[in-house]
Amino acid sequence: MIIYRLLKISKNKIINYYKIDINTKYVIISIKMVELTIRSRTPEKIQDYALVKVTVDEIASPLNKNYNWMFISDKSGSMDIVEGKEKRTRLDNLKDTLIRIIEYLYNQAKNESMTHDIWLLEFDSEVKRKKIFIDENTDCKEIIDYIKQIEANGMTDISKALNVAKSLKFDNNELKTTVALMSDGEATAGIQDPDLLKIKLAELLENTQINCQLIGYSADHCYALMQKLNKLNRTDYHCISSIESSSCVYADMMHSVMYETGKNITMTINGGLIYNFKTNTWVSSLLINQFISGSNKSWIFKKTTDDIEINIKGEFYYNDKWSEKTFTQSKIEYPEKNNDLEVEKYVLRQKTQVLMAESKKIKQSSNLDNFNNNYQSVPNPNKRNSPFMLPPRAPKKLRQRTAPVSNKNTESSNIIIDNCFTKKDILEAKLKKHLELLKEFMKNNGDDDQFITTLCDDIIITIRALNASNGVAYILSRETSQGLQRGYNQTDLTDLEDNNSYDFNHNLSNAITSPYCSQSAAQMIRSITSN
DSSP, X not given: OOOSOSEEOOOOOOOXXXXXXXXXXXXXXXXXXXXXXXEESSSOOSSEEEEEEEEEOOOSSOSOSEEEEEEEEEOSGGGGOEETTTTEEHHHHHHHHHHHHHHHHHHHHHHHTOEEEEEEEEESSSEEEEEEEESTTOOTHHHHHHHHTOOOOSOOOHHHHHHHHHHOXXXXXXXXXXXXXXXXXXXXXXXXXXXXXXXXXXXXXXXTTEEEEEEEESTTSOHHHHHHHTTSTTEEEEEESSGGGHHHHHHHHHHHHHTEEEEEEEEEEESEEEEETTTTEEESEEEEEEEETTOEEEEEEEESSSOOEEEEEEEEEETTEEEEEEEEEOXXXXXXXXXXXXHHHHHHHHHHHHHHHHHHHHHHSTTTTOGGGGEEXXXXXXXXXXXXXXXXXXXXXXXXSSOOSTTTTSTTOOOOSSSEEEHHHHHHHHHHHHHHHHHHHHHHHOOTTSHHHHHHHHHHHHHHHHTSTTOHHHHHHHHHHHHTTOSBOOOOOTTOOSOOOOOOXXXXXXXXXXXXXOXXXXXXXXXXXXX
């Protein structure tokens, strides 16, 4: 197979401009195979936002004909919890997902002459395993019957599962191997320390042919552990807040494995800073796990000097082989009019990401559920320069005229005199203000690609999750999907534990795919979710 052009230039139309900040200039950048072009909104060369845009050509079929898979699935007692619209157990939903995957891989093997070497591992305090091989002659009934008999029981020993995984062999260990490590909770048996479990996973990843897809399953999963493990190279974290979307998440994950056309990529900017959603900071260099066939991805950055140079370096599949390539560009093209809507959309996206990052930080705070620990002093909302309207003040019984004498120099003494609002209140006001900005933008400019609708969904789910006892996973699922520009959406809030007393005048999208979803990814997602 020859991919004659891995990257192609994006054609961006200049249409009506929506003003966000009269003091900000905007720039757009497009990349193709060797050439990188830059387009600026105005001739000025100061304080510009910018957009790096990469479009990867769609290929008709997976790059390889043979794959190794290892599905490591938690079957501890908590997997018997009933959740979701259909009121089924977590394990029943997982088993359905695994069966759909097996059926999809068999059809793929039959139609495209492919093979899949698979280890199925199910663990609680013990580990069970089954080796299967799928080609066009495979009888899937035995495999499906095996999956159906799996039962939930016992504690969660992730370390034992990783030990067993490291000991297993495939028919061809030189093939690309994907480990899907799924758990719905904390490690409760064996090694429980996240740092030690990270070392265990690192031992498995010593084989450079292995990548690990970390799947946090349900709103109760241990996101702190998954985030710790995700710090290792060749790992990706998928947060499943709603178990009924698990087949969609697994499908998108498998597509990213089979249609990967770029890996180990670093984007470096000289004369600018790029936004990193994982750290909520502006940085000069950004690590990008992969480029996927048919994907259209963009990253926002801002200029710090008049001269810009962007370098994208990584391994790319081109002319039937992987090789290192670097793309560099410093030339800027200036448009005649100041009306590039696509850049404006990504500026709004970056502001949405900042708000999600701030919300996640509050929810992950150890003092989250202690109402008094979230008080802080704020400006009077009636002042002319107040940037947003604050919610009603805290009830009178939670306020006092003088702060306690003890701890007066610490944040724990944060019940203050008069105008006191929780950090959560202030952030919620900012989220609602931003939602109105998104809706106004959509009203004035349309939203044919559902890009702004998806940002509205992000904000609404974040607001609700901010006020829910199990909201962290919902914020994480939207933040990671948006930040990594994945192909799926998770909008099922059935198990979100909030009072849902909001009137946002906006209906959440029912689409299971996101605006970033490529044609081949959408096809795989539909095939696996509808089996």
